[in-house]
Amino acid sequence: MSSTLIMAPLRGITEAAFRDIFARFFPGFDRAVAPFISTLQGSRIKPAKFKELLPENNRRLPVVPQILAKNADHFIATARLLAELGYTTVNWNLGCPYPMVANKMRGSGLLPFPEKIEAFLDKVQDLPLAISVKTRLGRRDPGEIFALLPIFNKFPLSEVIIHPRTGIQMYEGAVDLDTFARCVELCRHPVVYNGDITSYAVYQRLARRFPTVQSWMIGRGALADPFLAARIKHMALPADPLQTVADFHEELLACYQEMFSGPSPVLGRMKGLWFYLAGSFANGTKILKKIQKTKKLEAYREITREIFQHGIWQPEQQGEST
């Protein structure tokens, strides 16, 4: 059976416009999870966040909205609005590691509190949408997940996406594949693996080790090598893949110039992408430094033109030294 590939949510990068343009140039992803919307202010959602999730802005790549919440009533109110837009699944964020979020008992901050998670799932289970969760192994201790899996098993979740790190690890250190293996055994729901899939070779090793895992979520690896999903699915690549990356970059830049006013937010977004994309070039660190220094669009254009014309692109090697 062929694998399902899911584009990971990366707040500030994989928003609706990005996903749409990305999917136009790079095949391979079956769906995406959108960066979280927060229910901090009760059931009100900022109109801009809502716009992100309007079906007309998400035609090319099916998307599952994600909610960051610790209050079940707020979650329910937001999920109902999403159901009205036609969504049939919503994802609950149990992974966000940032102290500002986690210290308020949201995202990975909820993981040490199984009884709160159970009460939350109990309350939201009557919603007219399927619920999936995206979790880490724990906030501080990777063993926290073993108190959570029996709770997840009690509820009709559509899938459990596991990033096998703890919250305090942020995105550093090795993924804990041994603990992930035990999770796969203990979880009765479909488990999605997420974390550090940076090349076809990495994917292949994981797919061999976890033959029952059917779905794979990829974030940073696909920003570094936008053809990664196509490689995994053995799809034909264009004759000059770097030119396709350049065309995508051009389109994205034009889109952000239309969306945002002034160079600063436009360059901020593009720099966010280059943080990962640069890793696929031979002299990635140097490239990134140069780009991060630019403050003017003209200078940015010149640097990136040079990179796409003369840069040495070697995506299959990215991430190997980490």
Ligand SMILES: Cc1cc2nc3c(=O)[nH]c(=O)nc-3n(C[C@H](O)[C@H](O)[C@H](O)COP(=O)(O)O)c2cc1C
């Ligand atoms: C800049 C950034 C923003 C992120 N935003 C979200 C988010 O909104 N929701 C979420 O569940 N995960 C978020 N993540 C985590 C990713 O979805 C993913 O779990 C993580 O990057 C590990 O997968 P990867 O190694 O394939 O990138 C974010 C990660 C980064 C680096």
